[in-house]
Amino acid sequence: MTGDAFRPGPAGPGGLGDRAVPAGAAPILDQPFDSGTLYALRAAVQAHASQAGMPADRAGDMVLALHELAANAIRHGAGRGRLRMWHVAGTLSCEVLDDGAPDPDGRAGPGGPVKDPWPALYGHGLWLVRQVADRLELLSSPRGTRALVSFTLPPRDR
Amino acid sequence: VTVSADTVITDLGADDHACLTFGEREELLDLTAAFVRDGLAAGLRVVLVTQTPGQAVTRLARRGMAAEAAAADGQLVVTDGQDGLLAGSAFSAGHAMGWLRDELALSLRRGHAGLRVALDMGWALQPMTGIEELPALEEMIAAAVGGASLSALCAYDRDRFDPVTLASVTPWHSHSVAAPTYHADPVLRICRQYVPPGIRLAGELDFVAAESLAVALGEAIRMEGDVTVNMAALRFIDRSCARMIIDAARSLGDDRAVVLVCHPEVRGVFAHLDAASLPRLSLVTADDW
Numbered sequence: 194m195t196g197d198a199f200r201p202g203p204a205g206p207g208g209l210g211d212r213a214v215p216a217g218a219a220p221i222l223d224q225p226f227d228s229g230t231l232y233a234l235r236a237a238v239q240a241h242a243s244q245a246g247m248p249a250d251r252a253g254d255m256v257l258a259l260h261e262l263a264a265n266a267i268r269h270g271a272g273r274g275r276l277r278m279w280h281v282a283g284t285l286s287c288e289v290l291d292d293g294a295p296d297p298d299g300r301a302g303p304g305g306p307v308k309d310p311w312p313a314l315y316g317h318g319l320w321l322v323r324q325v326a327d328r329l330e331l332l333s334s335p336r337g338t339r340a341l342v343s344f345t346l347p348p349r350d351r
Numbered sequence: 352v353t354v355s356a357d358t359v360i361t362d363l364g365a366d367d368h369a370c371l372t373f374g375e376r377e378e379l380l381d382l383t384a385a386f387v388r389d390g391l392a393a394g395l396r397v398v399l400v401t402q403t404p405g406q407a408v409t410r411l412a413r414r415g416m417a418a419e420a421a422a423a424d425g426q427l428v429v430t431d432g433q434d435g436l437l438a439g440s441a442f443s444a445g446h447a448m449g450w451l452r453d454e455l456a457l458s459l460r461r462g463h464a465g466l467r468v469a470l471d472m473g474w475a476l477q478p479m480t481g482i483e484e485l486p487a488l489e490e491m492i493a494a495a496v497g498g499a500s501l502s503a504l505c506a507y508d509r510d511r512f513d514p515v516t517l518a519s520v521t522p523w524h525s526h527s528v529a530a531p532t533y534h535a536d537p538v539l540r541i542c543r544q545y546v547p548p549g550i551r552l553a554g555e556l557d558f559v560a561a562e563s564l565a566v567a568l569g570e571a572i573r574m575e576g577d578v579t580v581n582m583a584a585l586r587f588i589d590r591s592c593a594r595m596i597i598d599a600a601r602s603l604g605d606d607r608a609v610v611l612v613c614h615p616e617v618r619g620v621f622a623h624l625d626a627a628s629l630p631r632l633s634l635v636t637a638d639d640w
Binding site for chain 2: 229232253254256257260261264268317318324325
């Protein structure tokens, strides 16, 4: 379940970062969260998804998926995190970080233990995210887990 | 008159004057349904004054009550109050009280043990002459209920009535009714539901409130019969809470069913978790509720 390192800028050939989030693209949403602000996070995701032209049912899927990723960050990670969303090339791409700060190299250090990954069993949060998202990639590092999830907008809105 | 706070609606007697200050429409519908159901079961004639008289019997029937039969034989009367409680678009406490006395006399003549009146006071929010007499009506009802086989439930929308009006009418009631509440904050409310028995969820529900949900589900399971989880006013549920509800349904015996009432966005979460595969669980669309 570990994907390529995701960086909001140039990444290796075929890496998710360079496809979904070009260098220099400004996020349309950048919001920290913890267990007391999930309601506000969901409201922000809903508003931005609708504003970008996402149909109501898929906007609901986005809210559910990003809530579950944020919930994983809270329950299995640092207890807080940060969500960023980009609108690029007909896709809404979101990054959820569970340590509240971007990991500059995106990989575990040579001696650093990788944290326990978020649970991805049947019926758990990541499993549900995979059911509703168009793409999900994860990277665990000693500093936490980062998830990149993307949802394709309908063609007429691209 | 002393208001006893938060009386359980099913404990109201045949000569009580109770006040319900509600915050959600489902709360009004459920507590009114319980009041009507218990009145019909006690052999009382029941008059329901509502702003949506055309839908009331259907709504009660959907909640499992024999409302059509009671309406057909006259034990249950549903009205918007325009030609009875009110005189057209005018209000007078004396006229309204006269209507109530006439209804009580009619109930007794027809052999009923008394009259039970459920009043959605929403009519008092309309432009109307004489509305300043509203506290006087409540005072008259308070004086009339004792020993007269007359009981009344006056329901006020706490968000639409101003605090001054509420303060002027609530002290005239012998009881203040409210559903037992397991969780209440600006985002989420979890209450007991009476008709049909179960729990009611409103707002947005996620793992942060899992403990409250567990308590509410546990209490609903310990009661007898089928369990309804009314999520008609729930906008969001996360996976962990949906899973708790499914697990609670799974823990019930084969002779008990679970009904989940929800809108499509909430229904979708249960569908992802394959809730429909449980033989004794059914998903009902909130629009049909």
